[in-house]
Amino acid sequence: xxxxxxxxxxxxxxxxxxxxxxxxxxxxxxxxxxxxxxxxxxxxxxxxxxxxxxxxxxxxxxxxxxxxxxxxxxxxxxxxxxxxxxxxxxxxxxxxxxxxxxxxxxxxxxxxxxxxxxxxxxxxxxxxxxxxxxxxxxxxxxxxxxxxxxxxxxxxxxxxxxxxxxxxxxxxxxxxxxxxxxxxxxxxxxxxxxxxxxxxxxxxxxxxxxxxxxxxxxxxxxxxxxxxxxxxxxxxxxxxxxxxxxxxxxxxxxxxxxxxxxxxxxxxxxxxxxxxxxxxxxxxxxxxxxxxxxxxxxxxxxxxxxxxxxxxxxxxxxxxxxxxxxxxxxxxxxxxxxxxxxxxxxxxxxx
Amino acid sequence: xxxxxxxxxxxxxxxxxxxxxxxxxxxxxxxxxxxxxxxxxxxxxxxxxxxxxxxxxxxxxxxxxxxxxxxxxxxxxxxxxxxxxxxxxxxxxxxxxxxxxxxxxxxxxxxxxxxxxxxxxxxxxxxxxxxxxxxxxxxxxxxxxxxxxxxxxxxxxxxxxxxxxxxxxxxxxxxxxxxxxxxxxxxxxxxxxxxxxxxxxxxxxxxxxxxxxxxxxxxxx
Numbered sequence: 001x002x003x004x005x006x007x008x009x010x011x012x013x014x015x016x017x018x019x020x021x022x023x024x025x026x027x028x029x030x031x032x033x034x035x036x037x038x039x040x041x042x043x044x045x046x047x048x049x050x051x052x053x054x055x056x057x058x059x060x061x062x063x064x065x066x067x068x069x070x071x072x073x074x075x076x077x078x079x080x081x082x083x084x085x086x087x088x089x090x091x092x093x094x095x096x097x098x099x100x101x102x103x104x105x106x107x108x109x110x111x112x113x114x115x116x117x118x119x120x121x122x123x124x125x126x127x128x129x130x131x132x133x134x135x136x137x138x139x140x141x142x143x144x145x146x147x148x149x150x151x152x153x154x155x156x157x158x159x160x161x162x163x164x165x166x167x168x169x170x171x172x173x174x175x176x177x178x179x180x181x182x183x184x185x186x187x188x189x190x191x192x193x194x195x196x197x198x199x200x201x202x203x204x205x206x207x208x209x210x211x212x213x214x215x216x217x218x219x220x221x222x223x224x225x226x227x228x229x230x231x232x233x234x235x236x237x238x239x240x241x242x243x244x245x246x247x248x249x250x251x252x253x254x255x256x257x258x259x260x261x262x263x264x265x266x267x268x269x270x271x272x273x274x275x276x277x278x279x280x281x282x283x284x285x286x287x288x289x290x291x292x293x294x295x296x297x298x299x300x301x302x303x304x305x306x307x308x309x310x311x312x313x314x315x316x317x318x319x320x321x322x323x324x325x326x327x328x329x330x331x332x333x334x335x336x337x338x339x340x341x342x343x344x345x346x347x348x349x350x351x
Numbered sequence: 352x353x354x355x356x357x358x359x360x361x362x363x364x365x366x367x368x369x370x371x372x373x374x375x376x377x378x379x380x381x382x383x384x385x386x387x388x389x390x391x392x393x394x395x396x397x398x399x400x401x402x403x404x405x406x407x408x409x410x411x412x413x414x415x416x417x418x419x420x421x422x423x424x425x426x427x428x429x430x431x432x433x434x435x436x437x438x439x440x441x442x443x444x445x446x447x448x449x450x451x452x453x454x455x456x457x458x459x460x461x462x463x464x465x466x467x468x469x470x471x472x473x474x475x476x477x478x479x480x481x482x483x484x485x486x487x488x489x490x491x492x493x494x495x496x497x498x499x500x501x502x503x504x505x506x507x508x509x510x511x512x513x514x515x516x517x518x519x520x521x522x523x524x525x526x527x528x529x530x531x532x533x534x535x536x537x538x539x540x541x542x543x544x545x546x547x548x549x550x551x552x553x554x555x556x557x558x559x560x561x562x563x564x565x566x567x568x569x570x571x572x
Contacts, residue, residue, distance in 0.1 A: 116546070117546065118546040118570055118571065118572045119546070119570060119572065120546050120549045120550050120553070120568055120570050122553070122563060127546065127550055128550055128554070130545065130546045130547030130550065131545075131546045131547075163572075166572055198572075199357060200354045200356070200357045203356075203357060204354060222449070224564075226449075226567055227563055227564045227566065227567065228563070230549070230567075230568040230569060230570045231570070232449070233448055233449050233450035233567070233568075233569055234391065234404070234447070234448050234449075234450075234569075234570075236449060296554055296557065296558060298557050298562070298563045299563075
């Protein structure tokens with residue numbers, strides 16, 4: 001597998017339409033675009049030289065300006081529970097992480113969509129490093145394509161570093177490559193995009209994609225959610241849910257709500273009642289998530305017995321509720337722990 | 352991507368668009384809506400270009416709506432916005448957002464153009480007893496400085512990261528907060544600025560025993 005060169009344009013992550021446009025621009029037959037997509041997404045080659053049904057001239061022409069554009073992870077950490085955390089370095093020297101989570105019946109890859117994050121949620125490590133940039137579709141898909149478990153991955157969740165709906169065009173392009181017949185041919189039902197609920201982007205995503213949607217809810221009360229999630233000042237969760245009601249997502253496509261449990265903060269009967277009221281009549285599920293403590297945080301995780309009580313109380317009110325298993329905590333790969341802040345600071349010191 | 356389709360929009364004629372510091376502008380148009388200090392609008396030059404959100408910087412009862420913006424050289428919108436003159440038009444959404452509830456004696460902490468919602472709150476008479484802490488790299492970037500100085504006196508603190516010694520605190524907002532001797536942990540703190548500033552300042556306040564529930568943040572995105 002090759003690493004990025006500084007000045008060549010990566011082909012991996014381009015849509016069929018873009019590949020055809022490249023073929024035409026390079027004065028190659030239009031069908032070359034389709035051939036390239038087959039080599040990239042069906043035959044999984046890692047260099048243009050290996051696209052052997054393209055003429056030698058076509059390969060030379062393409063190689064002058066383009067490359068497949070895959071880059072291997074620069075580091076891997078492995079958890080006691082089998083979870084692996086991969087670190088990728090982009091060509092601009094910025095780092096992102098992805099987490100591979102194997103289970104008995106599936107293997108999930110949690111991918112990043114941005115370097116850092118602008119959203120500033122109180123409980124998230126990624127937010128503590130600020131925002132350094134959007135990932136391209138190539139850089140998002142590379143997190144899947146370049147890990148050794150590429151062919152074992154059954155599900156992808158956009159729950160790594162960054163807010164996917166703050167980088168919607170690249171996220172949509174990556175899901176188009178993942179789900180198209182000319183692309184990787186995945187079912188959109190194996191892909192979940194998670195957001196804090198940026199309404200315009202959420203509506204566009206619902207209209208343009210068939211992938212599952214997960215919304216980070218974490219508190220049903222306006223003032224309390226504001227204290228942990230600044231986005232509540234711009235897009236209140238009640239408005240997000242109102243938009244979801246209008247979208248009327250049903251059938252196989254799923255809307256879920258992520259709810260990290262903070263001891264004494266959002267885990268009381270009052271929260272159960274308000275949450276059930278907020279979600280009443282909406283076809284959805286709630287995923288309760290254990291909080292993985294981060295340095296200097298004023299928040300503590302809810303004990304397991306209280307999480308179970310909370311689940312049971314919500315279920316009794318007719319809300320389908322599950323508890324998400326924690327994975328990869330010992331390598332800082334669990335929910336809310338991905339961060340490349342240390343590398344960022346090291347790079348600053350070296351300059 | 353932000354789109355216009357989610358908003359009620361109107362075309363507004365620009366009354367003025369004045370550069371107030373290198374790369375920083377205040378654009379004004381006549382008010383055709385009511386708003387609450389702290390709210391934002393989506394602003395753009397036409398519906399084919401993605402709008403950006405800006406906090407309103409003027410008072411709730413002012414005849415003109417003021418928008419403070421800084422020009423991003425590689426941006427799509429602000430280089431076009433900065434070329435507009437009086438009589439040209441912009442597209443604006445109705446105001447939205449709920450960064451509007453202010454407790455008595457608030458502490459406003461901002462960097463750069465993040466001062467806009469706090470200027471609006473003060474100009475609307477909604478921030479009695481406020482302390483304003485504003486961070487900027489150079490003196491000319493302390494927007495609304497004369498207003499704050501006149502009205503807040505010693506409760507207006509400029510944190511100038513690249514100034515030589517002078518009347519301002521020399522250093523970033525975070526450096527000031529770290530060493531702020533008059534910090535009253537019972538007050539409500541409101542933050543607005545870049546993600547880095549907001550997150551770092553919030554962590555510092557929490558480390559100095561301000562309950563996280565006393566901190567409200569507005570973010571740029």
